[in-house]
Amino acid sequence: MSESSSTEALVGILRTEIARLSPGDRLPSSRELTTRHGVSPVTVSRAFAQLSAEGEVVTRPGSGTYVAPRRARSATNAPDTSWQAVALAGRDFDPGAADGLSDAPPAGAIAMAGGYLHPSLRPERALSAALARAARRPGAWDRAPAAGLAPLRAVFAQAAGSAVGPEDVLITGGGQGALSMLFRALAAPGSPVLVESPTYPGALAAARAAGLRPVAVPMDGDGIRPDLLADAFAVTGARLLYCQPTFHNPTGTVLAPARRRQVVDVARAAGAFLLEDDFARHLGHGGPVPLPLVADDHDGTVVQLTSLTKPASPSLRIGAVIARGPVMRRLQGMRRVDDFFVARPLQEAALELVSTPAWDRHLRALSTHLRERCAVLAGAMARELPDWTPTRIPEGGLHLWVQLPPGLEDVAVADAARAHGVAVNAGTRYFPAEQPGACLRLGFAASEDLADLTEGVHRLGEAARACATA
Numbered sequence: 331m332s333e334s335s336s337t338e339a340l341v342g343i344l345r346t347e348i349a350r351l352s353p354g355d356r357l358p359s360s361r362e363l364t365t366r367h368g369v370s371p372v373t374v375s376r377a378f379a380q381l382s383a384e385g386e387v388v389t390r391p392g393s394g395t396y397v398a399p400r401r402a403r404s405a406t407n408a409p410d411t412s413w414q415a416v417a418l419a420g421r422d423f424d425p426g427a428a429d430g431l432s433d434a435p436p437a438g439a440i441a442m443a444g445g446y447l448h449p450s451l452r453p454e455r456a457l458s459a460a461l462a463r464a465a466r467r468p469g470a471w472d473r474a475p476a477a478g479l480a481p482l483r484a485v486f487a488q489a490a491g492s493a494v495g496p497e498d499v500l501i502t503g504g505g506q507g508a509l510s511m512l513f514r515a516l517a518a519p520g521s522p523v524l525v526e527s528p529t530y531p532g533a534l535a536a537a538r539a540a541g542l543r544p545v546a547v548p549m550d551g552d553g554i555r556p557d558l559l560a561d562a563f564a565v566t567g568a569r570l571l572y573c574q575p576t577f578h579n580p581t582g583t584v585l586a587p588a589r590r591r592q593v594v595d596v597a598r599a600a601g602a603f604l605l606e607d608d609f610a611r612h613l614g615h616g617g618p619v620p621l622p623l624v625a626d627d628h629d630g631t632v633v634q635l636t637s638l639t640k641p642a643s644p645s646l647r648i649g650a651v652i653a654r655g656p657v658m659r660r661l662q663g664m665r666r667v668d669d670f671f672v673a674r675p676l677q678e679a680a681l682e683l684v685s686t687p688a689w690d691r692h693l694r695a696l697s698t699h700l701r702e703r704c705a706v707l708a709g710a711m712a713r714e715l716p717d718w719t720p721t722r723i724p725e726g727g728l729h730l731w732v733q734l735p736p737g738l739e740d741v742a743v744a745d746a747a748r749a750h751g752v753a754v755n756a757g758t759r760y761f762p763a764e765q766p767g768a769c770l771r772l773g774f775a776a777s778e779d780l781a782d783l784t785e786g787v788h789r790l791g792e793a794a795r796a797c798a799t800a
Contacts, residue, residue, distance in 0.1 A: 582724025
C-alpha cells in the first residue's frame with residue numbers, strides 16, 4: 331500500500347474514533363497508532379496534520395493530540411470565513427458600483443446599461459482573422475518587450491499627435507487595469523485626486539482602491555470648470571486630476587476648445603499631473619474629434635490613457651499609456667513588478683486588426699450606427715418621457731445622460747426598470763460626493779437593435795409610472 335493511501339485509511343479510522351470521543355479527549359499516541367495499525371510514524375504524522383488543518387484535532391507539543399472543540403456547521407456545511415474580517419482589518423477595499431459584469435441585464439431584459447458594444451456592432455470577423463494571422467507570426471508566442479511591441483506603440487503614438495513618439499508609449503492590458511496602475515503611480519496613498527462630477531465609477535473605485543480620496547470638481551455644458559479646478563487644487567493641495575475631455579462618461583460632454591489649454595495650464599501651475607482618460611476616441615458619431623490633450627503638452631503634465639477595447643470587443647484588452655519623463659520610467663518599473671508584459675499574441679492580434687482596411691471600415695460603420703441609435707433613443711425619450719431632460723445629445727460615446735423630474739429617485743427607477751425588463755444605470759454611482767439631482771445613464775450600444783431601444787424606453791416609462799404611484 332502506498333504512503334498516501336495508508337494516510338487516507340488512517341485518517342478515516344481516526345475520524346470514526348473522533349466521532350465517539352468528546353472535545354478535549356486525548357487520542358492514542360503516535361507510537362500506539364503505528365503498533366495498532368501497522369503504519370509508519372510518517373503516516374501517523376501526515377494523518378494528524380490533515381486532521382489538524384481541518385480543525386478536527388489540536389496537537390499540544392509534549393502532551394499529545396486531542397479532539398478539537400466542535401464547530402457549528404450549517405445545514406449546507408458551509409465553511410466559516412468570518413476570521414478573515416479580522417485578518418483584513420486596515421486594508422479596506424470598496425469597489426463601489428464600478429461598471430463591469432454586474433451590469434449584465436437579467437435574462438430577457440433589454441440592455442441599456444453597461445459600457446460595451448452589442449456583438450452585432452463589433453468587428454468580430456476582422457478580430458477572428460486578425461487573431462488567426464497573429465498566431466502565425468514569427469515569435470508570436472515569445473516574450474513581449476515590457477513596454478509593448480514597437481509597431482503597436484507606434485500606432486498609438488501616431489494617433490496621439492506628432493509630438494508623441496513610440497518611446498512615450500506603454501502598452502497596457504486594457505484600460506481599467508491601467509487606471510489602477512496610474513493611480514498608484516501618480517499619487518501617494520491618502521492624498522486627494524480631483525475628478526469631474528459626475529465621472530466614471532470605475533475610476534472612483536480604482537482611485538479608492540489605491541488609497542486616494544476623490545474630490546469633486548463641478549462641470550457645466552463645456553466640461554470641467556477651470557475656475558473651480560484652480561480653487562480645488564489650492565484648497566486640497568492635490569497633485570492629480572483625472573478627467574475625460576472627449577465624449578465624457580456619463581454626460582457625453584466634450585471639453586470646450588477654449589478650456590482645453592486652460593485646464594492643462596491650471597494643472598501645470600499646481601505642479602500636478604492631468605490623467606486624460608481618452609477611452610472614447612473611436613466612438614465619435616461622424617463629426618470631428620478634437621486632438622487629445624497630450625498632443626499639445628510638452629512638459630509631461632498630461633498622462634494619457636486610451637484603449638481599443640470600447641470600439642472593438644470587451645476581450646480585446648489592449649490599451650496604451652502615453653507619458654513623458656520620470657513617470658514613464660516609474661510605470662515601466664511597475665510593469666515589471668505587476669505582470670512583466672502584456673500577452674504577445676493579443677498585442678500581435680491588435681496590431682493586425684488596426685493595420686488593415688477592415689478597421690477603418692469598422693470605425694466608419696460604427697460611427698453611423700451609434701449616431702442612428704442615439705437619435706432613435708432620444709426620439710423615443712421625447713415621445714414617451716417628455717419631462718425627462720437629456721443634458722445633451724452627444725456627438726460621441728455610448729450613452730445619454732438624463733435628468734429625472736422632481737419626485738423620482740434614480741435608484742428606485744433603475745430598480746423598477748429591471749423589474750419591468752430593462753436595465754439602466756442609476757446616476758448615484760457616478761458622483762464622488764453629494765448628488766445635485768436624480769439622473770440616469772441610458773446606453774444605446776448594448777441592445778440588439780433599434781426596436782429594442784424603443785421598447786426599452788416604453789418599459790422605462792412603465793417603471794417610472796410605477797414609482798410615481800408607489
